[in-house]
Amino acid sequence: MDRILLAHGSGGKLSHELIKKNFLTRLRNQWLEKLDDSAVLEMGGQIAFTTDSYVISPLFFPGGDIGKLAVCGTVNDLAMSGATPLYLSLSLILEEGFLVMDLEKIVDSIEQTAQEAVVQIVTGDTKVVQQGFVDKLFINTSGIGIVPEGVNISGSRAQPGDRIILSGTIGEHGMTIMSQREGLKFSSQMESDCAPLNSLVTDMLKVCRDIHCLRDPTRGGVATTLNEFANQSKVGILVEEEAIIVSPPVQAMCELLGLDPIYIANEGKLIAIVPHDEADGILKKMKQNKYGTGAVIIGRVVAEHPGTVVMKTKLGTSRIVGMLAGDPLPRIC
């Protein structure tokens, strides 16, 4: 292909191809090639370091704004490597003419979210671009954290027999953003699930240090994350459609638009793959955390059909669930 498509930024199939074909071939090293959310670095202790740029539109939405999102997203990427997030960087690209009042709201939101997540923003950068050359505001946050000894979480560690836990209902973030977009202003009580998940991960690690995989199903949704695990670990994944809970407004909107909620982005959910004999204990602990009250076991890891995610539908049939192929919702984070 000659040109970048929107789907190259979707987190789905074309994103993976772009990373493998165009980046990994040039930049390969022991950290990048793992394709995990954070790089875990040997530097005194084990330090996790991650980055994410946020280009969401609109900037403000029910349940959050780009500032809250930028802190949660990076905190969550660190947490998904098992790290305790400690320090964030903050880099803004602003459009000339952007309202200072809006900027202040966003910076306030950054601060509040950082306080909740107990992280410090320790370095930053600001650029301004002429009107028309950036859409209002883009934010990059990078982060570092410390991985406790004995913790070794990676998308490549799923083993046959492991159980798969999902921390709650799905699709709220993506569908909230969609409903806010011009021309699609549905009336509903939908809110983004945008939240920092590090306390939830800390609770889970208290029950069991040997969590195998953890990831937040953002762009590309639950389906894409499960496919990543199946590919990275070379195992099969079997999930029960019935176990995956979709709230009625998200379900209704997905049906109206012909979208499958398992491909819709979340910003406050995680998927964990854990040893089968630890699953119940971890689940019980998760339900006590406010971001894990809706946690459920949605399936298990199998030796059959490695690299493939199979879903048992509510009708009792089975279907293969692939990665997100296009991008139904550009700029949802």
Add this chain to the structure above:
Amino acid sequence: MDRILLAHGSGGKLSHELIKKNFLTRLRNQWLEKLDDSAVLEMGGQIAFTTDSYVISPLFFPGGDIGKLAVCGTVNDLAMSGATPLYLSLSLILEEGFLVMDLEKIVDSIEQTAQEAVVQIVTGDTKVVQQGFVDKLFINTSGIGIVPEGVNISGSRAQPGDRIILSGTIGEHGMTIMSQREGLKFSSQMESDCAPLNSLVTDMLKVCRDIHCLRDPTRGGVATTLNEFANQSKVGILVEEEAIIVSPPVQAMCELLGLDPIYIANEGKLIAIVPHDEADGILKKMKQNKYGTGAVIIGRVVAEHPGTVVMKTKLGTSRIVGMLAGDPLPRIC
């Protein structure tokens, strides 16, 4: 003020005001309030962590491209805290329709520069935005490095008597970019000075661990960096115009456009403030490094006129040199 102006991203006066009034009031902590290029964190060893977004236009220019710039800029920010840069993150915001060939060139350039600087890019992120909502490609690089024991470099450590060293000629980067812009295609042999300066800093620290201040005069130029030092250290700064070398093509272009080279951005130069009895030794060592061959002592730190930079002109008169006030050259990095 109600709206963001281009000058808020210039690195000059309005940038400083924005950071102090709108960010520091909300986000203040012991690291951010230092206003240094990197945050130095106590985590086992002393770890430096920095971030920068690059929105330069055009993406390709004589002497480099946005990829080389993004590596050099972040490597240099780490080096300016005395750190040995080790790990970078890389986050891209791409416009739909961007040429893959161009992207590959840029990623190649990132890799080559990372090899020269001996840093690894260990984590990344890619976003794609619809046509017309971002100008081709923006890049964020964040970085971490280790600060050797006994090194304590900060813009607040300049002391009366210290000598000020500039590592070479000034203005090449800004004037090269300007000459490439639409409507200003001068013919000349000008090239950006874009370069990783960490080996130069390592050499300097071999001679003297007690370097007081180090900074690369990028946006806002030499004048702005000197003002930052004068303000942060509450000292006066006295520089000799004659000592500051401007190459003939840069000088010619500045005269034509009515610009003062001391406000023009550099991407491969540094300013060091060092104990007066170490200055000659450091200078000698710098001249042996390929990025320091043109190093000169340009002035000294004084107790008088704290917070103010005074320049002795070639005519023998004195003038106060303020910070960059507007932004003659948006998007030069």
